[in-house]
Amino acid sequence: MSARDSLLHRRVFVLPAGNLEEAGSVSGDVRRELTAMGVEQDIIRRAGVVCFEGEMNIAMYSQGGRIILLVADDRVELLFSDRGPGIPDIELARTPGYSTAPDWAREMGFGAGMGIPNMERQSDRLEIRSRLDGGTVIRAVFKRGAE
Ligand SMILES: Nc1ncnc2c1ncn2[C@@H]1O[C@H](COP(=O)(O)OP(=O)(O)OP(=O)(O)O)[C@@H](O)[C@H]1O
Numbered sequence: 001m002s003a004r005d006s007l008l009h010r011r012v013f014v015l016p017a018g019n020l021e022e023a024g025s026v027s028g029d030v031r032r033e034l035t036a037m038g039v040e041q042d043i044i045r046r047a048g049v050v051c052f053e054g055e056m057n058i059a060m061y062s063q064g065g066r067i068i069l070l071v072a073d074d075r076v077e078l079l080f081s082d083r084g085p086g087i088p089d090i091e092l093a094r095t096p097g098y099s100t101a102p103d104w105a106r107e108m109g110f111g112a113g114m115g116i117p118n119m120e121r122q123s124d125r126l127e128i129r130s131r132l133d134g135g136t137v138i139r140a141v142f143k144r145g146a147e
């Protein structure tokens with residue numbers, strides 16, 4: 001996002017690894033901030049879902065990372081980045097039903113393999129980049145004023 005995109009708001013949320021008790025809290029903060037900024041209800045709902053899924057995946061599969069919320073005149077963006085281990089096959093990870101969730105996570109109700117497909121459905125654009133050992137970066141874009 002460049003300066004001429006008229007950035008209105010930027011917030012960084014740090015996510016420690018394996019912090020499942022707190023996972024989900026960023027999604028609540030994002031919803032509250034978007035509400036306070038007067039962002040469209042539909043985007044608040046969709047960004048909340050996308051944030052929750054991305055946040056859960058960082059907590060469950062990565063060694064920690066961060067989420068950046070950007071609000072501009074014309075869009076909202078969520079940028080997820082983590083410290084690895086990376087996603088070996090992104091196409092596979094995008095496939096509904098694919099999951100490597102461990103048993104303990106399945107017992108908690110996770111592991112349907114629907115997180116990333118949900119992120120794709122609820123955002124206007126979802127880009128995933130990942131490097132083994134490097135980590136994963138996901139960019140979700142929500143276009144404003146499109147309704
Ligand atoms: N940040 C990440 N780092 C490494 N691997 C990931 C990351 N996010 C997702 N994955 C991999 O992609 C798979 C699919 O993720 P997705 O969120 O779609 O499903 P899930 O987390 O397994 O189940 P659900 O989200 O439905 O509870 C995961 O099982 C995991 O193998």
Ligand SMILES: [Mg+2]
Pocket residue numbers: 053056057114115116
């Ligand atoms: Mg998931």
